[in-house]
Amino acid sequence: MDLYEYQGKQYFARFDIPVSPGGLAGTVAEAVEVAERVGYPVVVKAQVLVGGRGKAGGVKLATGRAEAEEHARSILGLDIKGHVVRRVWVEHASDIAREYYASFTLDRTTKQHLCMCSARGGVDIEQVAEEEPGAIARLQVNPLDGIDRAGARRLAAEAGIDEEALDGVADVLVKLYRCYVEGDADLVEINPLILTPDGRVHALDAKVTLDDAAAFRHPEWDEWRDLSELDHRERLAREKGLQYVGLDGFVGIIANGAGLAMSTCDVVEQVGGEPANFLDVGGGASAEVMANALEVISTDEKVRSIFVNIFGGITRGEEVANGIVQALERVEIHAPIVIRLDGTNAEQGRAILAGHASDRLVSLPTMIEAARKATELAGGSPR
Ligand code: GDP
Ligand code: MN
Numbered sequence: 001m002d003l004y005e006y007q008g009k010q011y012f013a014r015f016d017i018p019v020s021p022g023g024l025a026g027t028v029a030e031a032v033e034v035a036e037r038v039g040y041p042v043v044v045k046a047q048v049l050v051g052g053r054g055k056a057g058g059v060k061l062a063t064g065r066a067e068a069e070e071h072a073r074s075i076l077g078l079d080i081k082g083h084v085v086r087r088v089w090v091e092h093a094s095d096i097a098r099e100y101y102a103s104f105t106l107d108r109t110t111k112q113h114l115c116m117c118s119a120r121g122g123v124d125i126e127q128v129a130e131e132e133p134g135a136i137a138r139l140q141v142n143p144l145d146g147i148d149r150a151g152a153r154r155l156a157a158e159a160g161i162d163e164e165a166l167d168g169v170a171d172v173l174v175k176l177y178r179c180y181v182e183g184d185a186d187l188v189e190i191n192p193l194i195l196t197p198d199g200r201v202h203a204l205d206a207k208v209t210l211d212d213a214a215a216f217r218h219p220e221w222d223e224w225r226d227l228s229e230l231d232h233r234e235r236l237a238r239e240k241g242l243q244y245v246g247l248d249g250f251v252g253i254i255a256n257g258a259g260l261a262m263s264t265c266d267v268v269e270q271v272g273g274e275p276a277n278f279l280d281v282g283g284g285a286s287a288e289v290m291a292n293a294l295e296v297i298s299t300d301e302k303v304r305s306i307f308v309n310i311f312g313g314i315t316r317g318e319e320v321a322n323g324i325v326q327a328l329e330r331v332e333i334h335a336p337i338v339i340r341l342d343g344t345n346a347e348q349g350r351a352i353l354a355g356h357a358s359d360r361l362v363s364l365p366t367m368i369e370a371a372r373k374a375t376e377l378a379g380g381s382p383r
Helices: 005-014 028-038 065-075 125-131 149-158 163-182 212-217 219-225 232-239 258-270 287-298 317-330 346-354 367-377
Strands: 022-025 042-046 059-062 088-092 098-107 112-118 136-141 185-195 201-203 207-210 243-246 251-255 277-280 305-312 337-343 361-363
Touching: 005 022, 005 088, 005 163, 005 185, 005 207, 022 028, 028 042, 028 065, 028 088, 042 065, 059 065, 065 088, 098 125, 098 136, 098 163, 112 125, 112 149, 112 163, 125 136, 136 149, 149 163, 163 185, 163 201, 207 212, 232 243, 232 287, 251 258, 251 287, 251 367, 258 277, 258 305, 258 367, 277 287, 287 305, 287 317, 305 317, 305 367, 317 337, 317 346, 337 346, 337 367, 346 361, 361 367
Parallel strands: 251 277, 251 305, 305 337, 337 361
Antiparallel strands: 022 088, 042 059, 042 088, 098 112, 098 185, 112 136, 185 201, 185 207, 243 277
16 A cells, blocks of 8 residues: 555654654645644645656645645646645645655565665656666665664765765664564655755655555554545455456456466457456455455446456365355346356356356356457457
8 A cells, every 4th residue: 555645754753753744634724724833934745646746746835824825726636647636735844955865665586675875865766776876875684684773874875975964864764664664564765855954854755655465463554545546446345355456448357366367357358358457356266255356346337247267276166156156146237247167176167157047147168268258248349
């Protein structure tokens, strides 16, 4: 789950990383109220889950009430790369002497954490990486050792951080590492991490991606999840514990296993259909799971047919077939269903499905035939 900047800053604050006082606002009046409370100058910042807000006119400084009002008005409702701004974060503006960059993320190739630090912050870090790769200092952090202040300070020095900011940056790096590990994040990034003219080091922006696999030990994440930018299908799927990604097409897809779900999307594309979603029901395909999956897909009005592609492994074919039949009794489905069932005890499973066959429920033995049928039933012309 990606956090909005203001949520990321709340998370940072829990780990004692210095951030500016501010407040969230959904209207111009609320923005002005926050500005008056935190004191001018303030910075008004669009809260969207996309970077480069500054360049897009989503971050503006205001020296007084009239300006705060004007900026809040121009930013609320603004479209930033397809994300419409519904809320702004208003915080007391900082004086900036220097802008740095700091992050932790997982380096999957070395199976270690990766810390990156640069004296060239405030700008697009991908661009820095491209134009001047030497300007980013990197440190592999062994998860068993972690990072200590001395190591963090050496990295900061290597990154070319100004002398007077070295201790402050090292301090933030150590705290940021704790936030990343104990906070169960996949990514924590501060850009810019600033040095103020009076010598303080301070986070002006926050990018945090939480590791969803750790959600079970963070009940406090729930309030953030409710506000995240999921569409209604994705929200429902998450509530039901399904791996679901909404797409733009018209053939709903249910498969067991991520690999099979992806292949199913590919095969549907291949025959000229367009997948409406990716949905992996996981290893089991019980009636409960199938009913949940069908329910989620049925909320999508674009879906004109549903392709259920199940390969029986540990879950045997007849159990899967019974699961599907029971699910169909529970959920009202507006689109015809095409099922391809293979694997363990596929014959028995298909026999059960055959007993329920109709023009709304078709069972076919191969993936390609089923994909064509699903595309045809959706009103497409399969290849
Ligand atoms: P991003 O463009 O989405 O990464 O948004 P940021 O939060 O990083 O803000 C973009 C830029 O706005 C920063 O790099 C700063 O130069 C500027 N900015 C943000 N907050 C402040 C502030 O409190 N004071 C000043 N002077 N500039 C700020
Ligand atoms: Mn930024």
